[in-house]
Amino acid sequence: MIDYKYLAQKYDTPLYLYDFEKIENSFLSLKNAFKGRKSLIAYAVKANSNLSVLKHLASLGTGADCVSIGEVKRALLAGIPSYKIVFSGVGKRDEEIEEALKLDILYINLESEAELQRVEDIAAQLGKKARVSIRVNPNIDPKTHPYISTGLHENKFGVEIDTAKKMYLAAKKSNFLDPVGIHFHIGSQLTELEPIKEASAIVADLVRSLHKIDIEIKFFDIGGGLGIKYDNEETIKPYDYAQAILATLKGLDLTIVCEPGRYIVGDAGYFLTKVLYEKKSGDKRFIIVDGGMNDLLRPSLYNAYHKVEVIGKTGDETPADVVGPVCESGDFFAKNRPLPSTSPGDIIVVYSAGAYGFVMSSNYNTRPRPAEVALFKGSDRLIRKRETFEDIIKNEIELMDE
Numbered sequence: 001m002i003d004y005k006y007l008a009q010k011y012d013t014p015l016y017l018y019d020f021e022k023i024e025n026s027f028l029s030l031k032n033a034f035k036g037r038k039s040l041i042a043y044a045v046k047a048n049s050n051l052s053v054l055k056h057l058a059s060l061g062t063g064a065d066c067v068s069i070g071e072v073k074r075a076l077l078a079g080i081p082s083y084k085i086v087f088s089g090v091g092k093r094d095e096e097i098e099e100a101l102k103l104d105i106l107y108i109n110l111e112s113e114a115e116l117q118r119v120e121d122i123a124a125q126l127g128k129k130a131r132v133s134i135r136v137n138p139n140i141d142p143k144t145h146p147y148i149s150t151g152l153h154e155n156k157f158g159v160e161i162d163t164a165k166k167m168y169l170a171a172k173k174s175n176f177l178d179p180v181g182i183h184f185h186i187g188s189q190l191t192e193l194e195p196i197k198e199a200s201a202i203v204a205d206l207v208r209s210l211h212k213i214d215i216e217i218k219f220f221d222i223g224g225g226l227g228i229k230y231d232n233e234e235t236i237k238p239y240d241y242a243q244a245i246l247a248t249l250k251g252l253d254l255t256i257v258c259e260p261g262r263y264i265v266g267d268a269g270y271f272l273t274k275v276l277y278e279k280k281s282g283d284k285r286f287i288i289v290d291g292g293m294n295d296l297l298r299p300s301l302y303n304a305y306h307k308v309e310v311i312g313k314t315g316d317e318t319p320a321d322v323v324g325p326v327c328e329s330g331d332f333f334a335k336n337r338p339l340p341s342t343s344p345g346d347i348i349v350v351y352s353a354g355a356y357g358f359v360m361s362s363n364y365n366t367r368p369r370p371a372e373v374a375l376f377k378g379s380d381r382l383i384r385k386r387e388t389f390e391d392i393i394k395n396e397i398e399l400m401d402e
């Protein structure tokens with residue numbers, strides 16, 4: 001049991017807690033699901049990029065899926081070797097591509113013909129051969145929230161099959177490109193297996209046709225997206241996930257690269273916030289807390305559901321909204337939830353806050369970002385200091401009076 005009250009007192013609120021054992025267990029369950037096959041679990045750094053989290057994952061042998069050169073640097077700093085790092089994302093600056101090539105990472109995921117050209121030019125300037133993979137958009141509806149759907153032609157990600165073929169041919173001809181991988185990622189918080197299966201089958205067929213023309217793809221990158229339980233949704237079991245993918249790869253000898261983010265860290269995170277007071281507005285009951293949308297954006301951004309609990313309180317439950325102090329009506333953590341009556345100082349836990357939590361935080365309303373604490377082997381350790389007012393303003397330059 002986690003002593004939320006003690007931790008809230010020791011580190012103050014709002015606060016993020018990460019259970020490192022849970023992170024480890026999630027990683028192992030996925031790694032084991034692909035046992036017997038060559039596989040690389042490349043953790044999607046964007047989900048939670050705290051260096052201590054990355055270091056813990058590095059010690060378990062994970063790779064990293066990065067979407068900026070900053071994330072690549074974080075991964076390296078945490079001890080993830082360059083040959084386990086992939087670089088994805090729909091827009092990469094020249095400097096980022098150059099640095100990725102110099103760092104000799106596993107491969108760069110290309111998302112357009114224009115990008116292929118850019119990477120080829122930069123590799124030529126550096127006299128290097130760039131290992132690349134192409135992100136294919138299989139035009140599959142992942143049946144998730146539209147903001148986190150990425151595998152439809154209407155989304156900005158990847159290229160169509162025909163374009164991909166053209167790109168592979170161009171890459172094969174080039175002296176500066178080495179097409180080693182193929183990639184797809186159809187969305188996030190996936191809870192249905194069927195769309196993943198369909199996408200994988202489409203991409204596997206493309207691999208077969210590429211093999212026929214001597215384009216030897218080695219890495220089959222299935223992206224991330226495995227969903228977790230926020231409420232009572234059914235989720236995909238790692239074993240079923242692996243079996244579904246492997247079934248589409250009959251006769252192909254490929255290394256599977258998987259890029260889970262949320263699945264690894266989501267469940268392992270808790271957001272603690274303190275009750276400031278309650279108020280009524282007509283029939284509506286509000287619990288006002290010291291955490292806000294600047295600390296945990298998911299409810300405001302995606303209307304995402306997170307389980308919440310008032311620690312140590314029982315008794316009659318009546319519907320309430322849990323809202324933050326930020327000056328936006330969208331600043332809420334929970335709506336219309338049966339909750340016991342609260343007093344100032346009570347601690348509320350927001351569950352499943354380990355992924356896309358702190359990393360999406362901001363200083364909106366000049367609010368310092370929260371501290372982060374690791375729970376590891378029975379002890380708690382600060383892994384990121386709470387920001388101060390001075391931290392927030394330190395890069396601002398005052399306009400001088402003339």
Ligand SMILES: *Cc1c(COP(=O)(O)O)cnc(C)c1O
Binds near residue numbers: 047065089185226
């Ligand atoms: C965001 C992203 C992931 C991770 O998604 P999760 O839903 O957190 O697993 C993996 N691969 C790519 C390319 C991404 O953009």
